[in-house]
Amino acid sequence: MTENERHKQISIRGIAPLENVATIKKSFNRHLHYTLVKDRNVATVQDYYFSLAYTVRDHLVSRWIRTQQYYYEIDPKRVYYLSLEFYMGRTLSNTMVNLGIQSSCDEAMYQLGLDIEELEEMELDAGLGNGGLGRLAACFLDSMATLGLAAYGYGIRYDYGIFTQRIENGWQVEEPDEWLRFGNPWEKSRPEYCLPINFYGRVEKINNKDKWVDTQVLFAMPYDNPIPGYNNNTVNSLRLWSCKAPNSFHLHFFNNGEYINAVCERNYAENISRVLYPNDNMFEGKELRLKQEYFLVAATLQDIVRRFKSSTFGQAQGTAGRPSFDNFPDKVAIQLNDTHPSLAIPELMRLLIDIEDVPWDKAWDITTRTCAYTNHTVLPEALERWPVGLLGHVLPRHLSILYEINARFLQEVGRRWPGDGSKLARMSLVEESQEKKINMANVCIVGSKAVNGVAAIHSDILKKSTFKDFYEMFPSKFQNKTNGITxxxxxxxxxxxxxxxxxxxxxxxxxxxxxxxxxxxxxxxxxxxxxxxxxxxxxxxxxxxxxxxxxxxxxxxxxxxxxxxxxxxxxxxxxxxxxxxxxxxxxxxxxxxxxxxxxxxxxxxxxxxxxxxxxxxxxxxxxxxxxxxxxxxxxxxxxxxxxxxxxxxxxxxxxxxxxxxxxxxxxxxxxxxxxxxxxxxxxxxxxxxxxxxxxxxxxxxxxxxxxxxxxxxxxxxxxxxxxxxxxxxxxxxxxxxxxxxxxxxxxxxxxxxxxxxxxxxxxxxxxxxxxxxxxxxxxxxxxxxxxxxxxxxxxxxxxxxxxxxxxxxxSSDRTISEYAREIWGVEPSSVKLPNPGEKT
CATH class of the missing domain: 3.40.50.2000 (Glycogen Phosphorylase B;)
Structure with missing residues (x-):
């Protein structure tokens, strides 16, 4: 399609108001001059893409801030979608469409003598996912914003996304996906909100309580990405975490004069957010992958608890002047996209028990009423099973919590089916094979209020075969939510x-x-x-x-x-x-x-x-x-x-x-x-x-x-x-x-x-x-x-x-409406927030 044909076709769906076109041209030139420090004599197509991206982002910012203010004012129940993958693709075209400014931007670029299609082609895909699971998460974010839900995506900001595939002599060759090499105009870093993440160490009893001590501390730095709804002025957030080593990391190297070693160790520690694991429907148990999964949930849950505490309900006082978490499940819904974020269950227990002094039974009640789990596969090789030795080495406190959860759960199973040892073995969170492993799907089922498959036939297979024992014990937990696309x-x-x-x-x-x-x-x-x-x-x-x-x-x-x-x-x-x-x-x-x-x-x-x-x-x-x-x-x-x-x-x-x-x-x-x-x-x-x-x-x-x-x-x-x-x-x-x-x-x-x-x-x-x-x-x-x-x-x-x-x-709108009403306990909203500058 020629630029003129495209220009004509886009304009069919709405005549661009002249004042909008003038504003966009002015903003575009301002960004070229002040943000990119270029003029039309030396600017490249890449520069023009960035100028347009920043211009479009200007239209997002007021809506983004206003949306977050609105959520703070009305304090709705918030939905947190945890996924190790978000396959977003390009942002520019999608943002222009959802904000209703595509025809204005097209007309403005046309008047400036630029080919908007050529500018769009300059954007590199945000390929932070392997395939269907990550692309589904992206569609869901679009629908959650379009349906006016107070929803947040949480993932990892991988330096390198899914590899670039080249074909050489008929064979696949992998090359790194350097999607960030020119920068990302859509994200906003938030270094002031860095959060500490603990690894390794040991568990010891202090005042008759288990404490996780002598840990290695890293930091999670958030990058926020706007997620605009369609034509409703709602802009939600996708928060992606990047791993940073603290300034004090391995300071003893410096004290010994080994500056190079210290820097290398810092870089090694930050590998957690370096690259997306490129396996789809295959489980590969590696220490780095385990650390990625925990890094995501540890940072995210701290953020969720912080936001809850700053809300009206979170400020209610419990015993000994501490915040009350009684209302936590009424204000927070956590959706686990497959088993990758399953460590959210023991991590939420750890935060409640160890940090907030909530008794075990109450903490377990809160956890199981907050979390929900989506299963994405029945292939045995895809189900995550972490070796106990590895889990105990990297996350010793979580292993002890998982053992406690399992012991209490197996007592329930034993009361329900006395003397049935084979059922106990099948339902145990700990698989007693040659190498002891924690079955993460079982953890998700036991620790969640809802378990869903992603198509009717798949959900039936989960109930009749894959999780048959659990379905017999918890029939009301199991649901179907057929996938959708935006x-x-x-x-x-x-x-x-x-x-x-x-x-x-x-x-x-x-x-x-x-x-x-x-x-x-x-x-x-x-x-x-x-x-x-x-x-x-x-x-x-x-x-x-x-x-x-x-x-x-x-x-x-x-x-x-x-x-x-x-x-x-x-x-x-x-x-x-x-x-x-x-x-x-x-x-x-x-x-x-x-x-x-x-x-x-x-x-x-x-x-x-x-x-x-x-x-x-x-x-x-x-x-x-x-x-x-x-x-x-x-x-x-x-x-x-x-x-x-x-x-x-x-x-x-x-x-x-x-x-x-x-x-x-x-x-x-x-x-x-x-x-x-x-x-x-x-x-x-x-x-x-x-x-x-x-x-x-x-x-x-x-x-x-x-x-x-x-x-x-x-x-x-x-x-x-x-x-x-x-x-x-x-x-x-x-x-x-x-x-x-x-x-x-x-x-x-x-x-x-x-x-x-x-x-x-x-x-x-x-x-x-x-x-x-x-x-x-x-x-x-x-x-x-x-x-x-x-x-x-x-x-x-x-x-x-x-x-x-x-x-x-x-449509993913239908899918998300079902999740909202039947799992998260929230109602989609057709409210259109005011345009920037309008009074509420």
Whole structure:
């Protein structure tokens, strides 16, 4: 899209008031001059981006301060969302959209002779997350602000986010993500609020009380990031902690004249906030990771207690003139995003017992009424289990508290099921294996008032299988909260063409009430509207095709089906099955080149954890298959395979609006929810998927006729493995599958290294944990149906539009409203705070 076209398109959604444009231009020039100390003769595009960012931030600041004042005045119950990951992406465009100043900024830059799209491209993604869990946290922050909740995100300000992925000779190569190298115009450091964090040391009895002594002290320095709600003048905060060593750290080195050693030790201590752990759905128990998890909760809970104490309720006096914590659960809700912040439970107990002198039973009552836990996975390898030895070394006081919690809890279990030793062992927080470990999921369940899964099928699996014993003991604790996505970023911002034709038909109320999209359903029979719908999709595809040619040097046919699978590379997500389909189609074309084929461009994107050998081998396979398919003159443009390097939020915003087909093909019962599936649905792609995660509810909302469902359901998967699954049975009776696998084994796709993919062949035939071969034929048949439907563009568009119309349930606004009412005990507010300068 040219700048003029974009300028015209943005302006459709609101004429920019001239006084706003003049103010923005003046502010922009002022920041260029006074903040960046540049003039137009020497300023770079980077400088112009920063000037625009600071100009937009000026519009945030008064609203941000006023929001915090408002919360102090009305003293509402506050919600604290603790997550080790926040995958925020870019901030500039999102802020302009939520503040309603996008058209004014666009007009101002246009008048200054600048390309706003070029400026937006200068912003580096804040990639402080691995994938779905971190992006969900970002969507939730947007919804909490839009719903007027007094909510705070808490995380870690990693110096390096999720690694930058490069592809060299088909292999993934990791490079550090230096997202802070030019500075971050959105954050505000708060060095005056540094908080001490303790590690190591020992526990000793002092006056008959346990005390944590001889600790190493570090500091947590907060950086606040504004989170604007949509068009309501509410600006909440995301507080990210950075680790700093105290000035006195290892002073004895200085006293011995070893200055260099002292500085090195300081740097080593500050490694806690240096880098995001790049593992997704895999638990890797390392001391640094444990310290990161405790660093987050220790700093956050001190902040929460401080804020509570300064509120009206926190100033109530208890015994001996100390603050009363009786009302703490009525004023504070803490949500644990997976088990990563699970140490919040023993840490809150420690603060209450050791620091505030609250008796154990009362402290436990307060803790269990304050905390709530969201589970994000049922994969055994992803559940956190910390070795007792490591926990006792790094956090000795917390280990003793966890032992006490466990002893009291097991007494309850014993009273409920007397003599049932196996149940005691399964429910214990301490796993008595070869190496004693603390099961952090069990800690979260016992120490929380609510436990939720993130899709209906996932929550059922938690109750029936993963946490069956706990569900029997605490049935009222277990809930479902199906995930959602923010419609602001994932439709309004990333797909302005579709947003405009929707707004022309049904208005703009859908932006904050996505259920309004149901009003689009009748238009699935309106040929004129469907042709406009197809035109928008085609424009998005052309834009992506140009992007791919510019950035990947790949020419694609924009009239082909854009078939996409973008997510972390993991065996359970079954990118391998997608590759088997590509190979199958390739073999069919080679076998019968005269036949008619629906042209496809298959795009696969995602990062593999650096230590996950098989995932990296799958990336190599995708690239090798692509190299052979794309260069085969017999195939031509009927089939193209592209690996999308360095998949991230910003790239998702470009590719999702252009997708025709979304692949959500995990083995039933392995994907907790998925949110990429919702983004594709909202942007008018059809889904091919299994009855897994949120796919199940998507199919219910849109109707089974408007989604391509294949493969086994959860019960059938269980039955297959119960009876004994033999992949060779499927291999031997399916010639196309056999040919594809034999090609992997023979070196057809790795002629220079013939045995390169034999490992994948052997795994699929001997250790097929995720039943690819069992679902293969059903998947191929569903893909045949996809190709057949794509021939009829109007029918395809009608089904795609029905997908968009059925997306209402999958707004994060709906998800957060449910959390608010059913877990946190707060009510969303539609109150619009006054504009800056207006009286309340």
């Amino acid at each position: 419609p602001r970023r994932w439709l309004l911002l990333c797909n302005p063409g579709l947003s405009d034709i929707i707004a022309e038909k049904i208005g703009e109320t859908w932006i904050t009430n996505l259920f309004e999209l149901r009003k689009l359903t009748p238009f699935s029979k309106d040929e004129g509207f469907l042709r406009n719908f197809i035109k928008v999709k085609q424009e998005n595809k052309m834009r992506l095709a140009n992007y791919l040619q510019t950035n990947y040097n790949v020419k694609v046919n924009p009239n082909s089906m854009f078939d996409m699978q973008v997510k972390r590379i993991h065996e359970y997500k079954r990118q391998l099955m997608n590759v088997l389909h590509i190979i199958t189609v390739y073999n069919r074309i080679k076998r019968n080149p005269q036949a008619q084929y629906v042209p496809r461009t298959v795009m696969i994107g995602g990062k593999a954890a650096p230590g996950y050998h098989l995932a990296k081998l799958i990336i190599k396979l995708i690239n090798n298959v692509g190299a052979i398919v794309n260069s085969d003159p017999i195939v031509g443009d009927r089939l193209k395979v592209i690996f999308l390097e360095n998949y991230r939020v910003t790239l998702a915003e470009k590719i999702i609006p252009a997708a025709d087909l979304s692949q959500q093909i995990s083995l039933a019962g392995t994907e907790a929810s998925g949110t990429g599936n919702m983004k594709f649905m909202l942007n008018g792609a059809l889904t091919i998927g299994t009855l897994d995660g949120a796919n199940v509810e998507m199919a219910e909302e849109m109707g089974r006729d408007n989604i391509f469902i294949f493969g086994m359901n959860v019960d059938e998967v269980d039955e297959l493995f119960r009876k004994g699954y033999n992949p060779n049975d499927y291999y031997n009776k399916d010639p196309e599958l056999k040919q594809a696998l034999d090609q992997l084994n023979s070196g057809y796709y790795s002629p220079d290294t013939p045995g390169l993919f034999s490992e994948l062949y052997n795994i699929l035939l001997n250790h097929d944990r995720f039943a690819l071969l069992a679902d293969y034929r059903s998947y191929i048949e569903a893909q045949n149906q996809v190709s057949e439907l794509f021939k009829d563009q109007l029918r395809w568009a009608a089904k795609a539009l029905l997908n968009v119309a059925a997306s209402g349930k999958f």
